[in-house]
Amino acid sequence: MSEYNTKQREVLLRFFNDNMHHHFTAAEIELELAKRGEKLGKATLYRRLERLVDEGVVRRFVADDARVSCYQYAGGDECKNHYHLKCLKCGELLHVECDYLDEMGSHVLEHHGFVVDIQKITICGVCERCAKA
């Protein structure tokens, strides 16, 4: 059940750390890693990505006019207690703390019988800067 510390895992984590301000499709990640001479198989890539998303280390987005998922570093443990606002225009990922949003979890549980995993929520929209432009 424990996780092995493989070379491929290291490579992917390093990639996201080096590029935390951008998001990438699976194909782009594969390509970028290949450029660095750090190839890794598609299957492994998708499996690791899914895991990173589950762990909350990476976030997945899908643009409305696209058909592919994009992945972006979302911080590790330091991102456990706040929410993420993703700007669909400039791609920026904002981190905010908010009591109001904290209450949302209890509301959804109470009124919809659904146990929310609050860390995974990504609120998409347009940031202040882009909205003004």
Add this chain to the structure above:
Amino acid sequence: MSEYNTKQREVLLRFFNDNMHHHFTAAEIELELAKRGEKLGKATLYRRLERLVDEGVVRRFVADDARVSCYQYAGGDECKNHYHLKCLKCGELLHVECDYLDEMGSHVLEHHGFVVDIQKITICGVCERCAKA
């Protein structure tokens, strides 16, 4: 260049008008129409959907935790907002309407200067059924 008024076109438009309060995947639309005895081919469905999206009659979006596009009638103020509750256990994507969550949009705008694209939010967690098991 002009558009013909075909039976299939009528059928799709009527479908969206009759269901403006909800969104559907292409597969769901196909199925619903088949139930009504108004079948239409996949190719035609996708071609018409794309056109409706281009015309602004229908809106397409993809939940971050899904891989399929959803389509919804985009005209009229009477359209309510929808939220996605994604169960991480069984994979089900629940669609709910909720005033409380509507307020969240205004809160985030007011306190964080961020224009929320409310339909894109995917709330991850565990559904009632899976929570009991």
Add this chain to the structure above:
DNA sequence: CTAGTTGCAAAGAGTTTGCATGGCG
């Protein structure tokens, strides 16, 4: 040694395209 991990290739799912037939105007 054991259990988790990798990578290839094949399978799947959703969507798009080619082309002959059919329908609107």
Add this chain to the structure above:
DNA sequence: CGCCATGCAAACTCTTTGCAACTAG
């Protein structure tokens, strides 16, 4: 009748899965 639309099936793209070889602990 001309042009656009339809529908079937094949092609495509992105992603997942099966399985045997491999590797960290």
